[in-house]
Amino acid sequence: MSTIYELTGAGDRYFDGLVDKFSRSLYQAPRGELRLAMLDYLLPQMLRLDQQPVLDIGGGLGQQAAWFAERGHSVTMAEPSIDMLDYARQWHREAKGLPHEAIRYVNAPLQALIDEAPGPWPLITCHAVLEWLGDPRAAIAVLASLLAPGGQLSLMVFNRDALRFSNAVKGNLEKALNDRLEGMGKRQRLTPISPVTHAQIETWSAENRLAITEVAGIRVFQDYLRHPPTSDDERDTLLALERQYCRHDPHWRLGRYLLYTLTKPEAA
Ligand SMILES: C[S@@+](CC[C@H](N)C(=O)[O-])C[C@H]1O[C@@H](n2cnc3c(N)ncnc32)[C@H](O)[C@@H]1O
Numbered sequence: 001m002s003t004i005y006e007l008t009g010a011g012d013r014y015f016d017g018l019v020d021k022f023s024r025s026l027y028q029a030p031r032g033e034l035r036l037a038m039l040d041y042l043l044p045q046m047l048r049l050d051q052q053p054v055l056d057i058g059g060g061l062g063q064q065a066a067w068f069a070e071r072g073h074s075v076t077m078a079e080p081s082i083d084m085l086d087y088a089r090q091w092h093r094e095a096k097g098l099p100h101e102a103i104r105y106v107n108a109p110l111q112a113l114i115d116e117a118p119g120p121w122p123l124i125t126c127h128a129v130l131e132w133l134g135d136p137r138a139a140i141a142v143l144a145s146l147l148a149p150g151g152q153l154s155l156m157v158f159n160r161d162a163l164r165f166s167n168a169v170k171g172n173l174e175k176a177l178n179d180r181l182e183g184m185g186k187r188q189r190l191t192p193i194s195p196v197t198h199a200q201i202e203t204w205s206a207e208n209r210l211a212i213t214e215v216a217g218i219r220v221f222q223d224y225l226r227h228p229p230t231s232d233d234e235r236d237t238l239l240a241l242e243r244q245y246c247r248h249d250p251h252w253r254l255g256r257y258l259l260y261t262l263t264k265p266e267a268a
């Protein structure tokens with residue numbers, strides 16, 4: 001496996017060399033389990049799903065692509081890191097038993113999809129990708145142009161305001177005070193280089209004539225627990241708590257991730 005931990009010329013951080021680290025520190029940990037459980041709960045509420053084709057951008061290890069394929073959508077998964085894409089392809093076949101025609105794989109970054117997978121798409125997912133880009137604002141314009149009229153974008157971003165809060169809770173008071181929250185994207189660090197605020201999403205959506213039709217917070221409470229769950233019963237109670245408040249103001253605003261449905265207007 002390659003060990004490229006540098007930013008691209010555009011200032012993006014592809015996850016080459018990070019398969020093990022990413023899967024260990026997120027998806028083999030309670031926070032990854034909770035994220036998937038919350039997406040499983042929220043996506044059917046926040047999206048109109050009718051087995052339409054879906055483009056999953058920056059699909060990572062492939063969980064979201066598998067989720068849609070298992071529900072009868074034809075899925076195109078785009079991912080610029082060949083390490084991640086190879087892992088996803090193998091996992092889809094061997095662990096999920098998906099037929100090879102269920103998912104099309106495109107080894108390309110978001111910025112190249114106007115050429116590589118132009119659509120236009122009735123449904124796009126772009127989860128936890130913007131915060132790894134040098135220019136997340138420009139990415140929203142690309143996403144808007146890939147969407148069909150009336151199409152839906154499921155966008156999940158790492159919440160800058162929650163990052164400040166968690167730094168304070170961990171005792172990194174200087175960092176929080178000086179608002180030095182971004183990671184550098186070096187080595188194997190998984191602190192995002194471009195954490196995003198709700199206000200930015202509001203501005204960038206409006207600039208591209210996308211309407212915010214739904215919003216939720218993912219992992220509103222989990223990261224702040226002094227006594228993390230130790231039994232299945234306690235984990236179930238935490239999941240129930242997250243479900244109960246993930247769409248309630250003010251709680252959703254401090255979710256570690258913000259999950260949006262952005263909708264493109266029907267053509268006039
Ligand atoms: C935190 S992971 C998220 C993966 C997956 N969407 C998920 O939610 O688990 C970020 C992913 O974005 C990818 N990425 C980085 N720059 C990108 C770009 N310019 N276009 C598309 N994906 C990009 C990385 O390679 C990595 O797989």
